[in-house]
Amino acid sequence: MASTLDQKQATGNQNSWDSLLPDFPKGPLCRYRNRASFNWKEMAVLVDGEDIIQLKNRIFSALESDPLFAHHPGEDLCREKYQELTFLRCKRLFEYDFLTQQEIMENPSRIFSMVLCVGMYDWSVSLQFFLHCAVFAGPIMSASKRFAHVVNQVFSMEIFGCFALTELSHGTNAKGIRTTATFDRSTQEFIINTPDFEAAKFWVGNMGKHATHAVLYAQLYTPDGQCEGLHSFLVQIRDTKTLLPMPGVMVGDIGKKIGQNGLDNGFAMFHNVRIPKENILNIAGDVTAEGKYSSSVKDVKERFSAALGSLSTGRIMITAISATNLKLAIAIAIRFSAARRQFGPTDGEEIPVLEYQTQQWRLLPYLAAAYALDYFSKSLFENFIEFYAGVLTKQRSQRQADLGREIHALSAASKPLSSWTAQQAAQECREACGGHGYLAMNRLGEIRNDNDPNCTYEGDNNVLLQQTSTYLMSWMNCIRNKAPFESPLGTINILQDYHHILGRKFTAISVEDCMDSSVPLAAYKWLVCYLLRESDLKLSKEKQAGRSSFEARNNCQVYYCRTLAIAFMEQTVLQRYHDYTHGPNIPSALQPVLKNLSALYGLWSLSKHLAVLYQGGYVSGEQPGRFIQDAILELCCRLKDDAVALVDVLAPPDFILNSPIGKASGELYKNMWGEILQGSKVLSRPSWWAEFCTNKPVIGRLRSRL
Known part of the structure; x- marks a missing residue:
């Protein structure tokens, strides 16, 4: 009886998923889709939820059906025309009324999703919309009620901000x-x-x-x-x-x-x-x-922070925007790699380049990062909404102040981590797609260039990391005095066990031991405590040498505070994703692949800190480094057959992704050839053809005389 009920529930779930998410067309990518260890539709519902998927479908469908949003292959718009088109498209978003003003104020996470959806199509349109109705309107809504009429003007576009x-x-x-x-x-x-x-x-x-x-x-x-x-x-x-x-x-x-x-x-x-x-x-x-x-x-310091409170909104949004760029780039590169065949074990057989270990090692860690950073950016936004609700209700509690400091520290480091990861991924994906990746039509160059300002907007990444390290260093007095402390979101609570953690060592004795994200997570906790200790010691030495407070802090950044902030952020992202993927709410059919993603992200990120792990004595000998490297390769191998299904969860429809080599069908050459032939004046001779035919070079005329 129970199995019959389970079967009915599974059938009902499948019908629900099918109504939300259509099947992909048959083609070369079916080979990998059929090998996947999980149902990609079930994963999509887990990652986004039915409500957000429905919102996405409405947005994507509206844009694809609207001539104003049509793509024009091979056409380069002049800047003024592009800006005009961007504004018209932004205006159209208000006309569609995907979200009412009331919905935005009641559930801000929906505008978060809307901005990312439109950004997948074109960040210029998305950011223009976001700057107007969130970054401009946010401080106005945070001020007194006397600005209510201005807020109404914002959402009716009577004014533009x-x-x-x-x-x-x-x-x-x-x-x-x-x-x-x-x-x-x-x-x-x-x-x-x-x-x-x-x-x-x-x-x-x-x-x-x-x-x-x-x-x-x-x-x-x-x-x-x-x-x-x-x-x-x-x-x-x-x-x-x-x-x-x-x-x-x-x-x-x-x-x-x-x-x-x-x-x-x-x-x-x-x-x-x-x-x-x-x-x-x-x-x-x-x-x-x-x-x-x-x-x-x-x-005075709190007043300054209150005046600039909206900057955290921008940094959290950039964290999510960068994660979205990462998803776009990795979707294109993995679909390409699964369909592109080159070389093989015999002369007569070519295999997909995704089968090569090097291609897996280049791309799959970025796929794991896309999942981890996507989850983190959503959870950080929810944390910010809690804080912002306190701002709107004029809360002055100690918890509210502590929450603001913690979110500021997290957003100041998550923006660098996410934007740099996306920047590196876009370049790696471009190269992993070979010459075809260099074609503008395949969009990887656009993704890379549009992501680039994320490393600078709302604060230079390296400067922002100083703010996070300063926050971490501020807890050293509590640690030294063994005074109890904690933060509202718990991200610094590992420092409560600072002295004990510093005495720990790497305990894995095999590659298999490393295949769970608890191993890199334990290493990260030690790494954060070690770097905090070393940064504090470095600062003390600089001050003892007679340096001013400014000089001392300046001399502590490279190899110390900067690395501390990065390691803390990677540890925080991994901790949240580890807790999520190992939690009781994950369907059993999805847990194995999600655990593999969590482990791969943790080990891959940790591998960049191997020198410090050896330097500080957390690991010793040849084996730990090899275990970590071999585990990364083994996880890449395990995830290889799931890779296409995993990017199917993240990728928008073909119209939005707008990349011939990234289309869901996997028909690389057919899609590229069709795009090329749609280009303007592709088959016509150049306008300067007469110049070529009538004006021979001087050297050519001399040769004809000889």
Whole structure:
């Protein structure tokens, strides 16, 4: 009886999955799909959930059916035309109303999914939408209720917004921002001023051509000349009816970039631009009618963090965007590798290049990273939503403050880890697809270039890692004093066992022992504690040598604090993914492959730290290093037959992926040939043909005479 019920439930599940996810076309990739150890549809429902899959299907279907989103093979749009098309597409997203304003406010994770879905099609469109209705609107919604009408204007597109923080001479160092906002008591206005061209707002997304309003960051000055630090203001920069600059505003486009040229990044200068007193976004502080500054956040550092709280939103989003780029690149490369045949054991037989160990070793760790980072980015966003709810309800508890610090530290390191992983993966995937990977039509170059700014936007990666290492180092006094401590999300709780962990050693005695992610996880815990100890000792030595606090910190970055922050982030990602894949909620049919992914990600990431593991004495002799390397290769071999099904879970439909070699059918050459022949003027002679035929080179004429 029980087996009959189980069978009915399995049939019901399959019918549900089939209605959500259509089957793939028959073709060369069927060979690997038939070998998979799991049902890819079941995995997709586990990874995204039915609700998000339905949202994705609505978005993908709408874009594919809309002529405005049509692809034009071989056509290179000029920048201005591309920016126009991007804005029209962004506007269309609001018309589709995939998510209502109410839905976004009730369930922010849905806009998270929507931005990533549209980004799979084109990041310029997606980021323009996100900058307007999240990065621009977020600080406004966080301020007082007096901005409710502005929020309505945002979502009706009566106004279009940008987030103006960075300046020509100041980027990551936000404290150095030099734009000023001086309160004029006599008129009850703030006067926005740019002292010189180096203080021009710069790199601002959406500002270049069409933003009408900006959330602008400036140093707040009271009438007595006192600077109260960085605060944000709502400033109109263009007329909503003419798109001409407002009086006193000079605004323009900064020029062509390496990628994402549909998104208009701009600059702006302000010459005594007056805005109403009410336009201060009073998140961190406010000014009375008499010109007295007041703030509920008394600590200056906390006030600065509150003013820039929205930056964590951007960093968390970039973590997810980079993970999405990783998914796109690896989907293309693995489908190509499973269909592309080269060489073989005999002259008459060619085999898919995915069968070669080198190809597996190059690609499959990035597939594991895609799964681990995708899960982490989603969980970090949920953590942020909890924190943001506290911001909106004006919570001032110690837990809220601690949660903000922890999320800041996590986002400051997850962005570098995710963006660098995607950057390296895109290049490896490009090379793994050979010459075909270099063709623009196959999109790997576009993915690589569009991902590149993720390593810099919202803070240079190497500078951000300093913020995470500073957070970790701040716990050393508790460790030394053996005082109890913990963090709201538990990411630093391993440091409670700091002294005991430092005494541990690598215990695996075979390759098979290493095949679970608990082994690299244990090694990472030791590595984080060891690097924390070494960084603390290095800092102490620098100070004892008479270095200033600034010099001492500066001299501790390379090989110490920077590596500490990276190792901590890798350990955190692995811990979450390990707990998830080994948890009770994973269907038994999916657990083996997910555990293999977790182990591969952990060992592959850990292998980059082997020198430090030996240096610190956690491992010794030849065997541990070989065990780890052999386990990586064995896991690649085990995952090889599951690889196509695993990327089927991650890849969007063919129209969205837009890569002939990455199409679900696996018909590489047919798809490429069709794309080539659709190109503009592919078979026509060049417009300069007469130049070739009538003007022979001088050397040619001399030879004819001889």
